[in-house]
Amino acid sequence: MTGEGGIPPYQGQRTSPLGFIVQVVENLRKAILPIIALMFGSQQFGDTPVVVGLLIGLAIIVFNVAVAWLGWTRRRYFVGDEDVRVESGIFSRDARSVPYERIQDVSLEQKLIPRILGLTSICFETGAGGKDELKLSFVTQSEGERLRTLVRERREDHALGSARQEARAEAATAAAGVAEPESRLLFTMGPGRLALFGLFEFSLIIFALLAGALQQLDSFLPYSVWSLDDWRGFASSQMSWIGAWGVVGPVIVGTVVTITIGLIGLATGIARTVARDWGFTLERNARGFRRRRGLFTRTDVVMPVHRVQAARITTGCLRRLFGWHGLKFISLAQDSGSESHVVAPFAQMDEIWPIVREAGLSAPPADARWHLPKSDRWVVLGILGAIPVLAMIAFLAMEGRWLLALAAGLVVLPMLGLRQYFSFARHRYAVGVRQIFVREGLVTPELVIAQQIRLQTVEIARGPLGRWLGYCTVHFGLAGGKLSIPGVPIAEAFALRESVLNSIAAVDFSDLPQ
Template structure:
């Protein structure tokens, strides 16, 4: 690849964009044609105009796609990556190499079928300033990634691979990105188990959202149709029928309903997990950690080891009882708009420990001196939350009593609900105080937060940028504070620390930062 040479993306981009645009247009057109065909007097007219309408839709999508491809070009220069695009209004964007944190590849379904990839030049700015190049061949994407990485890391330009011919394309791709050493993978059985723990009711939200968005295209009113169906089927009489059932039958009916929701939620979670994490694989290569996953959208991300800022080990309320945890890296680059890169989303601790060591971290082994935050912090939070719920409950209770003029059974239900919520708030505050911890070892800062779904964060003391103590009026009066560690790519803080404890931690971490010559660290 010649530096400074202007290039265009793959011509197959026209087909990919055309199919994508055609898919979004053909559904409304089909609905309109179907609605017209439902009227018998219009059936002949629809048959006569169906083919011209279809050809018009295809032309309206292919022409803009071709113009967009023709007017888009990119250049890998000696100091930056430049992209120019636009049909009527031209835009040009340039990203210097010193701002590029990583280069990743992504394949959505259509692009994957055509052998194309989208190249993302990530700047570590919360995903707001990513430069995306859509779409190039897989081999071209690999070459772009390796060339730009070599330039970012200050490597010799001659180390970048020259463009091969078609016969040597596969061999060059293998040479540029070796498979490396496998660290973690998830097969079908692991994905199925992961899906069972990933309960989700997103399918209901998708259906309702689709109905609301496409309702104007339908030749009938969805909600009127549903109401007529319920009336015709006699569902309005279901309430009377249920009222005549005995207690045992009602309980069985409720359990059946709950079981149905649970089954749908599990199936939805399994589907979501398979689509997102299909063929999940994490390798240790010469360039860093390489993670590949995805069924419909395949992503290929490489994270250099020295850019891993911290670890996050998380679990859930149920999965932790079975020993399942997830490991994420906090990196300078982004992972689908998030700072955390999932590298082992569903694994045992014995699988997570080697990955953490490869990144230069050690998991807690029990030798750390874990310390609790100030009890005043949790007492104040619990008291404020309880007072807020109490005030809301009093207002609702008063409004209900004013409208009824006397005590009603529903008012006692409101009072009982308020008391139950306050009890839950108190119990939660107590257990958070018991489970939340922080610790400091010679090389790391550790934080454990959460009661039902605990999360452990581990940051390298050398990679922290700053340490800040902050106090609000209440915290200053009560003697606790917030200790915030400046870290590229994420947030790391201890809440509710005793002021004296926070000062000791700050002094220790600042001592570690000051003792390092950052000019000698890898870039």
């Protein structure tokens, strides 16, 4: 018996030989800093520190090449009748297998170097994330596409069962010779929109990276970056020309520093956005939504429509003023450790709603009845949060620091009150015939749309305060995440649970796609 492509089942197949080159480059990248440190530390060996450092570096390189080669020769993958298995390990063998019924989807990922060499990694997603995912690196692009199609077909065969497999075979026979419909483009982002998106993704992460690098290289610098005295000396040496400008000097310096930090933050945001979302395209094909993006790391993910559990529409404080929003799908399969798949990260609402409808969801009706939570929860939590502030004010008053105590009372307490008010005002929900809508966020609003038949569980949770004041939190279990509504009155929560359960019970799940 032979498998797909003439490969005997469980005889196994090696990954692409070019993957050995990728592994060598990755190992050397990790070894660069140790090699540099050894070259600096080799000065203790006499007058030939460079030679000693080069010899040690060469030994590290040879060792990494040998490990990468042995690792490639010992890595095999198997596509059997019941599961997918990957074996690896030089001295201790590691064999991991995932049955087809546990595989939610198969995605492809191409980082920069594998992409140059025409290689890809395959991730067999189980929906659990973390160590439960099975990843195969590296195979050719054509082999990755072939494996993805093969595994999906066998997964569907296992989910359908023998009777439906026969029906599927008959349908395939009847459809022989009929061309499969082409993919439809739903959403894309060009360079102009990416640059605009990056302006809203302001980031100062570059300074955190610089701080980390300076922390590692502090011993090689002529001065200490973390020494306050060194910075005072530098400032005093520059005060001569700053002082020549009089009072305007510090203002000019502060303005230049602020503008520089702002420009760096904007440039960082644009660079991160372009690297992550370059070539972003969302298509609708026969299998579902296909999303491709990435400049250095190219990802190719397909989300079957029937596995979309809910839609999440988000925005930001500034971008909402210009009508820009983002759309994510909560799916059974996980997206790089996240519970949601980004399908339109930067779009107008007239671009988002057609995508939502393709997933079988719809916008809240104009006459939807929105339910507000019970305000008691936020009032009591606000009072409890104010107790430490009142204690601090009392302590300052006893110490005779009346000005600080007055400032804390006039600034901190009102801020706490406003925070609780806005937190209360942003939560509301509505129940439709087939869907549940949950809104939150007053300044940065967010809307979650979930089909009632996709909800796995309905949990009513009450803490001590909830039992005392008559409210609870309703948790809806989704296969790819969780949806919660806090501060719901008890009677309303039980009525909501009954309504959702009745809606689910009225559906014949045997007719739904698996």
